[in-house]
Amino acid sequence: MNIEMVDGPGGVVVLRPAGRLNMVAAPAVREAVNSIVDSGRSRIAVDLSGVDFIDSSGLGALISGLKSTRQAGGDLRIAGANDQVKLVLSLTNLERVLTPYDTVENAYGDA
Amino acid sequence: MGEMVTRTLRLMSPPDTVDTVHDLLDSTWEAVPDLHMRDRMALDTAIIELAANVIQHANRGRPITATLTIIAFTDRIEATLSDSGEIGEVDIEGRTMPEADELAESGRGIALMKALVDTVEHRRVDGFNHWTLVRAREQVRIPDAPPKHMPSVSISGIIDEMARQRALEEMGILDTPPEDRFDRVTRLAKQLFGVDGAMINLIDGDRQWAKSVAGNGPEEMPRSASVCAVTIEDERTLVVPNLFENPELRDKAVADELVFYAGHPLHAPGGERIGALCVYDGSPRTFSEREQEMLRDLADWVQQELTASHELSRAAEVQQGLLPQSLISMPGWDIAGMCLPARAVGGDFYDWYPVGEGAAITLADTMGKGIGSAIIAATVRAVLRSAARFGDVAGAVDLAAASLNADLDTTGLFVTLLHGRLDMDTGEFTYVDAGHGLTVVARRDGTIERLRSSTPPLGVDLDTEWQSSSVTLNPGDVLITASDGLLDLYDGTLDALDKIGALALLASTSSEVTDAVRTRARGVAPDDVTVVVVRRDG
Secondary structure, eight states, rough: OOEEEEEGGGGGGEEEOOOOESSSHHHHHHHHHHHHTTTOOOOOEOOTTEEEEEEEEHHHHHHHHHHHHHHOOOOEEEEOOOOHHHHHHHHHTTTTOOOSSSSSHHTTTTT | OOOOOEEEEEEEEEOOOOOHHHHHHHHHHHHHHTTHHHHHHHHHHHHHHHHHHHHHHTTEEEOOEEEEEEOOOEEEEEEEEEEOOOOOOOOOOOOOOTTTTTTSSSSHHHHHHHHHHHHEEEEEETEEEEEEEEOOOGGGGOOOOOOOOOOOOSSHHHHHHHHHHHHHHHHTTTOOOOOOHHHHHHHHHHHHOOEEEEEEEEEEEEEEEEEEEEOOOSSSEGGGGGGGGHTSSSSOOOOSOOOGGTTTTTTBBTTTBSSSEEEEEEETTTTOOOEEEEESSOOOOOOHHHHHHHHHHHHHHHHHHHHHHHHHHHHHHHHHTTTTOOOOOOOOOOEEEEEOOOOSOOOEEEEEEEETEEEEEEEEESSSSSSHHHHHHHHHEEEEHHTTSOOHHHHHHHHHHHHHHHHHHHTTTOEEEEEEEOOOTOEEEEEEESSSSOEEEEEETEEEEEEOBBOBTTTOOOOOOOOOOOEOOOOEEEEEEEEEHHHHTSSSSSSHHHHHHHHHHOOSSSHHHHHHOOOOOOOOOOSSSEEEEEEEEO
């Protein structure tokens, strides 16, 4: 999976995975997050507007990213989730820890 | 709504991944234009979870093959994934979603599947895992209703049938002759309920086969005409007062012969429904709650008999396993044995094993037949094997007899045996014959010598002094020892031994002799038949 990585407002790094975020693509997401954290930055927004589909492996990669950014004093937030992603978040009771924001801008609106 | 749509995918991972599965799903849904978005979302997610779970966990890194079949009915979608992975127990019931605040990175897959579809089932048959997912389509869904278990109608039915058939075949009861222990139950049922007939029917592939018939029922009939084949679809007793008045069973009714029917399913040891105990009559009839209870009791009885014979056949396997399997290396010698119990297990056994430079050879016959004798036979074998390591032949029998006396005394059994040791170089066979007397040496020149029995059987006289004798086998000579069941195959006298001796001289190998006896004994032997043949090349 090709993951676009761009600088967002307020020092936030925006990740843009595309396609299916499943067990095939999940390792790439983990690696991308790890490389950002290793480079000393820990505020990440994952823009899911290009993601058609997520499964529990994809979810696991996001949670892993959430934990490593928080340990580094930052956070990982998600934006642009489609209905399928929202359905999976709601069924797995993860909406509270991975709250889906409409846009990347809103994700860190409080910052 | 459209017609039923079926798609199948053969998966091999690696190189296939969940993306391959996803592509199949996309193409399947194209053929189901009226599929609701919510159904598609739920099914995609659940099926990908399932495929990921199988690919990731089932074979722990080893390649895996799987078949995914998706069937879209008008009211439901069913998906079955069959894989070659190794999964023992799968606890679908117990998999619940981790707590909301728990940041576990895995462990949500099965819980997620359960939340998305109405049924998640796992079966293991013939080394394959079969996973079935069923979701009722939005068109028939009650809004906001929680998932409700829907039995799958397509694939899992086939899998259940496979498991059922396999269980039935493993019981080894099909096409066996009538047995009184079953006939007793059907006779009783017929009398008890005052009906035309009672049967124990087993559903085998596309036929119904009767293990027992009281009355005029057919031994065999097509499954399509069988009412018991309907009974086994459920755990409950099927009672039909008048088949002609039942729209679904009307076509199985036979005027004046099969009008009333009551049947209760019978299970294999693993729980698969393999057949039914049924009663029937040529006239309509009611069947009270109390009568149903009695029928269930009788079915339980049949069940116990079925299980007992299953366990017995396992015992038979074990007993056959105790016989020497591989030939010990005896250059210049050819040895063969056979043991055919009259029942599933028996009191005869033979044994041979290397001792020092030669071989110990035993043939023993425990008085009686069946399980009790078999237990004693196994004990005698074990005791003799350990005793043979100490001292000479007489010493070994003495030690064995001393250890066995108490057991034999308690059980009231006794054992006849020939136990000897063969010196392969000289051909000298040193032996103790304990009340056996059924051993001959057929000489190359055609004379037959009977070996004398000098001592009583084990378990008769506690103070016996065991003495050995010896005989020398020259090149071309054959020693044959047998149990008394062999005599019954001929005229019942010791002349049978002479006949076998003559046969052995004509045969070119020892196993030719045992094969001949086996053929003669098949199906007619009233007693256990055991023979050991030892020939010296020449």
